[in-house]
Amino acid sequence: MKSTTIIPDFRLDMIGEPCPYPAVATLEAMPQLQPGQILEVISDCPQSINNIPIDAKNHGYEVLEIQQDGPTIRYLIRR
Amino acid sequence: MNWYNFKYQYLVRFWSPVPAVIAAGILSAFYFGITGTFWAVTGEFTRWGGHILQWLGVDVSHWGYFQVIGLQGSLLTRIDGVMILGMFVGCFSAALWANNVKLRLPQHRIRVFQAIMGGIIAGFGARLAMGCNLAAFFTGIPQFSLHAWFFAIATAIGSLAGAKVSLLPIFRIPVQLQKVSAAQPLNQHATRAQRHFRIGMLLFITFVLWAVSRALDEPRLGYAALFGLAFGLIIERAQVCFTSAFRDLWITGRTQMAKAIIAGMAVGAIGVYSYVQLGMDPKIFWAGPNAVIGGLLFGFGIVLAGGCETGWMYRAVEGQVHFWLVGLGNIIGSTLLALVWDDLAPILVVNFDKINLLKTFGPQGGLLATYTMLGVFLALVLYWEKYFFARKARQALQTA
Numbered sequence: 001m002k003s004t005t006i007i008p009d010f011r012l013d014m015i016g017e018p019c020p021y022p023a024v025a026t027l028e029a030m031p032q033l034q035p036g037q038i039l040e041v042i043s044d045c046p047q048s049i050n051n052i053p054i055d056a057k058n059h060g061y062e063v064l065e066i067q068q069d070g071p072t073i074r075y076l077i078r079r
Numbered sequence: 080m081n082w083y084n085f086k087y088q089y090l091v092r093f094w095s096p097v098p099a100v101i102a103a104g105i106l107s108a109f110y111f112g113i114t115g116t117f118w119a120v121t122g123e124f125t126r127w128g129g130h131i132l133q134w135l136g137v138d139v140s141h142w143g144y145f146q147v148i149g150l151q152g153s154l155l156t157r158i159d160g161v162m163i164l165g166m167f168v169g170c171f172s173a174a175l176w177a178n179n180v181k182l183r184l185p186q187h188r189i190r191v192f193q194a195i196m197g198g199i200i201a202g203f204g205a206r207l208a209m210g211c212n213l214a215a216f217f218t219g220i221p222q223f224s225l226h227a228w229f230f231a232i233a234t235a236i237g238s239l240a241g242a243k244v245s246l247l248p249i250f251r252i253p254v255q256l257q258k259v260s261a262a263q264p265l266n267q268h269a270t271r272a273q274r275h276f277r278i279g280m281l282l283f284i285t286f287v288l289w290a291v292s293r294a295l296d297e298p299r300l301g302y303a304a305l306f307g308l309a310f311g312l313i314i315e316r317a318q319v320c321f322t323s324a325f326r327d328l329w330i331t332g333r334t335q336m337a338k339a340i341i342a343g344m345a346v347g348a349i350g351v352y353s354y355v356q357l358g359m360d361p362k363i364f365w366a367g368p369n370a371v372i373g374g375l376l377f378g379f380g381i382v383l384a385g386g387c388e389t390g391w392m393y394r395a396v397e398g399q400v401h402f403w404l405v406g407l408g409n410i411i412g413s414t415l416l417a418l419v420w421d422d423l424a425p426i427l428v429v430n431f432d433k434i435n436l437l438k439t440f441g442p443q444g445g446l447l448a449t450y451t452m453l454g455v456f457l458a459l460v461l462y463w464e465k466y467f468f469a470r471k472a473r474q475a476l477q478t479a
Contacts, residue, residue, distance in 0.1 A: 004262045006262065007260065007261060007262065008259055008261075008262055009258065009259065010256050010257060010258055010259060011256075011257045011259045011263060012254060012256060012257075013254075013255075013257070013263075014254065015186075016183055016184065016185065016186035017186065017190075017252070018190065018385040018386075018394075018399070018401050018402075019320070019322075019323060019385055019386075020245070020323070020326060020327065020330055020331070020385070021251075021252070023327075023330075023331060024246065024330060024331070025254045027331060029254075029256050032256060039256075040259065040262055040263065042263055042265075044181065044183055045183075045399075046093070046179055046318055046394075046397060047318045047320055047323070047394070049093045049318055050093075050096055050317075050318050050320065050323065050335070050336065051323060051327060051331070051333060054333055054335055055327075055331045055332075055333055058331070058332060058333060058468070059331070059471075067265060068092065068093065069091075069178070069265070069267055070178045070179070070265070070267050070268075070272065071178065071179050071180070071181035071183075071397075071398075072265050074262070074263070074265055076262070
């Protein structure tokens with residue numbers, strides 16, 4: 001079991017969804033957070049590794065942590 | 080670096096896509112030099128469709144398309160065949176090493192429709208143009224065939240339409256943002272990771288031994304198998320996605336994959352050029368309306384499906400059932416094209432010239448023209464990125 005010390009405020013569960021939907025949903029969810037709040041995105045689309053972190057950064061958010069051990073990937077992103 | 084670090088850094092973690100695509104570009108040039116053909120997959124998928132029809136009792140011997148691409152031999156005796164086998168083994172080994180194989184079932188009916196329809200449209204378009212993201216783009220442009228440029232531009236336009244359609248409400252599953260107070264534990268099965276790693280290694284080593292033994296009596300087949308293995312490793316480990324290179328320009332403004340592919344083609348082109356200067360014939364196809372129409376359909380189809388003809392291969396072996404359907408769609412679409420080829424070809428294809436830029440502009444002129452066009456592509460991508468985010472910033476100001 002892998003855990004993180006970062007405590008998210010919201011979670012987006014994108015299990016089973018193929019690209020580009022995990023990245024699109026992430027970018028749509030971020031503005032709903034207050035500045036400083038953290039979103040946890042859970043995805044089992046391996047390809048999301050090449051889009052969620054870069055898209056989040058490009059759109060002005062901070063990627064705090066990526067855990068990519070096994071088929072499920074967790075992204076922690078701060079608004 | 081000890082074994083544990085090596086394993087984690089290179090066999091488990093994803094690779095950075097930029098160097099990976101450049102490596103694929105270099106390897107694809109050597110692949111051409113050694114096998115005499117270019118890195119391509121959809122022609123072979125079409126042959127599979129032909130074999131299935133033969134097996135069902137359909138006589139395809141008079142179908143013009145199979146005379147163009149050839150239907151002799153089998154998966155194990157064709158260069159494209161053993162190369163694709165190598166790609167599947169490479170993708171599957173890489174996914175097993177990283178414990179990235181999991182049955183992922185489609186969660187919604189609309190995704191099943193998307194996968195099959197998108198796959199059919201992309202398969203049909205690719206074969207109409209005589210290539211997919213590889214033969215009519217990534218490895219077609221470095222062959223100096225004008226049709227690949229037509230296809231690339233049309234694919235970009237088609238992908239824009241695909242992006243618009245894929246984001247229509249009918250394709251959007253409402254997602255709930257949940258309020259949480261703790262991270263979700265990710266359950267790892269350490270024993271499964273270990274088991275999958277061993278199976279992946281066994282598969283990988285077995286295939287290498289088989290390919291090396293083939294190389295001893297049929298060198299081109301053996302080398303093709305080994306190159307396929309390397310291509311497979313690269314696309315899975317780095318999650319190389321040609322669809323995203325086009326699609327995400329429009330959807331999220333991300334340009335990394337597009338730039339990587341342009342760089343990959345730039346290194347591939349000089350390699351192929353050197354072989355052509357030594358006397359090899361590049362693979363040139365008809366630069367007719369077929370390349371444009373095929374590109375439009377292909378660009379639309381890959382975005383609707385979520386992956387192209389190489390993209391579905393690694394995702395399928397990762398256990399993403401969605402991409403089994405995309406692959407099936409590709410084979411159906413390309414076989415449909417073979418069915419209607421004899422009616423379409425005289426109007427759209429064979430009465431147009433096969434244009435080799437190295438002949439039209441001479442060797443130096445053709446090379447220069449290719450690099451100039453790649454430079455223009457790169458400049459357009461950079462401009463689009465600036466424009467996309469400037470527009471977004473303006474919109475943010477207006478709503479604030």
